[in-house]
Structure formats: C-alpha cells, structure tokens
Amino acid sequence: MKAMFVRQSLDVDRLPVGRHVASGAVRGYYIDFREKTTEATWPPEWFPWPGFHRFMGISQWGLGCYERYLSEEGEEWLAAALDAGQFIADAQEPTGAWPEPKPPHTFKLDAPWLSAMAQGQCSSLLTRLSLEMGSEELAASAVRGLAPLRIATDRGGVAATLDGGPFLEEYPTQPPSFVLNGAIFAAW
Numbered sequence: 001m002k003a004m005f006v007r008q009s010l011d012v013d014r015l016p017v018g019r020h021v022a023s024g025a026v027r028g029y030y031i032d033f034r035e036k037t038t039e040a041t042w043p044p045e046w047f048p049w050p051g052f053h054r055f056m057g058i059s060q061w062g063l064g065c066y067e068r069y070l071s072e073e074g075e076e077w078l079a080a081a082l083d084a085g086q087f088i089a090d091a092q093e094p095t096g097a098w099p100e101p102k103p104p105h106t107f108k109l110d111a112p113w114l115s116a117m118a119q120g121q122c123s124s125l126l127t128r129l130s131l132e133m134g135s136e137e138l139a140a141s142a143v144r145g146l147a148p149l150r151i152a153t154d155r156g157g158v159a160a161t162l163d164g165g166p167f168l169e170e171y172p173t174q175p176p177s178f179v180l181n182g183a184i185f186a187a188w
Contacts, residue, residue: 020070026127030188033064040065040076042083052105055091055098058084059121066128078132085129088122089141096144098122107171114148116158116168120186149186158186 020028037044049057062084069077092098098119099112126142129135151157153172160167160176170182 018067020067026131028067028070029063029124029128031063032067033060034067034071035064036060037064037068037077037080040068040074040080042080042087052100052102053115053118054100055088055118055122056115058088059118059125062088062125063121063128066125066132081125082129082133085125085138089126089138092122092141092144094144096147098145104171107173107177109171109173114156114158114172115170115182116149116172116186117170117182119145119148119158120168120188124188 018028018030018032021030022028044061046057048054062081065077065081065084069075069081088098096119097114099114100118101111103109103111103113123142123145126138126145130138130142148157149159149168152159152161153169153176154174158169158172160169160172160178162176162178167176167178168183168186169176170179170186171177
C-alpha cells in the first residue's frame with residue numbers, strides 16, 4: 001500500500017532511481033547513472049580522472065553505460081560498460097583493492113588509500129557484467145573487490161565498527177568518519 005502511495009504521489013519516471021532493478025536478481029543498479037554518460041566510447045572524455053575517487057568515477061560511468069544498454073539504447077553501451085569493467089579488473093591489486101593515488105579533499109588521508117564506496121561500486125559493475133557475459137574472470141574480480149570490506153581500517157581495509165556492528169568507510173579515517181552515503185553505496 002505504501003509503495004502504491006509513493007508511486008501515485010511522485011513522478012517516479014523523473015527520479016534518478018534505477019529502472020532495471022529486479023527483485024530476486026542482479027540486473028540494474030539502484031541509482032540511474034545514465035546522466036554520467038554522454039557517449040558509448042571508452043575512455044570517456046574526462047579520463048583519466050584528475051583527482052581522487054577515480055575508481056568511483058569509472059564504476060559510475062560503467063554502471064550508467066550498462067543502464068543505457070538495459071534501456072535498449074544499443075549494444076555499444078554494453079561494449080563501453082565492458083571496456084570500463086575490464087579497465088577496473090586490470091587495475092585491481094591481488095588483494096582486491098582499487099587504491100586511490102591522491103588524497104581526498106575532505107579528510108586527511110595519505111595516498112594510496114581505499115574507499116568502501118569505490119570497492120562496492122566497482123564490484124557491483126563487475127558483478128552485473130559477469131552475469132551478462134558469463135565471465136568467470138569478471139566474477140572473480142568482483143568477489144576479490146569485496147575483501148577490503150572485511151578488513152579493519154587500521155589494517156588497511158575499509159571496515160569500521162559503529163555500536164558493535166560493521167560500518168563501511170568511504171574515507172577510512174582514524175577515528176572513523178562514518179560517512180553514511182558512502183556506506184550505503186558500498187553495501188549496494
């Protein structure tokens with residue numbers, strides 16, 4: 001009943017909510033990142049990313065391309081998403097990490113550093129592409145990308161503790177910064 005009320009109260013077609021999220025399956029992403037893509041060509045015009053969060057930028061661009069493919073905008077969008085996904089897989093360290101080479105502007109962190117948000121979004125893109133293509137290589141990279149989410153920040157991972165439970169850190173600071181949107185994106 002509540003969902004029906006929300007649908008009738010809001011113009012959901014205008015919200016940046018992923019339109020291809022499927023119950024009980026991995027398909028589209030929870031946020032529609034199509035606006036982050038302008039053409040289906042890898043690399044995008046802004047690459048290489050000039051600052052921090054480069055893997056977040058690449059994964060969101062790839063997820064936007066994949067969303068366009070799911071929206072039946074053409075096979076070239078899947079090819080672009082695959083190019084971004086392959087770049088991410090190739091750049092991954094054996095530990096599963098995608099380290100950022102520049103410190104962020106918001107928190108004092110020394111480079112290289114990890115972001116749970118980037119780890120989660122890269123793994124999300126690779127998961128969707130591996131399912132689409134049946135690629136064991138991309139699936140293995142997606143699983144490796146989750147490893148830093150289980151390692152405490154003081155040991156080089158991105159997991160903090162909040163009220164006795166885990167909290168995925170977008171910025172793995174000491175003491176923990178507890179950035180909520182980064183934790184949500186990491187979990188997605």
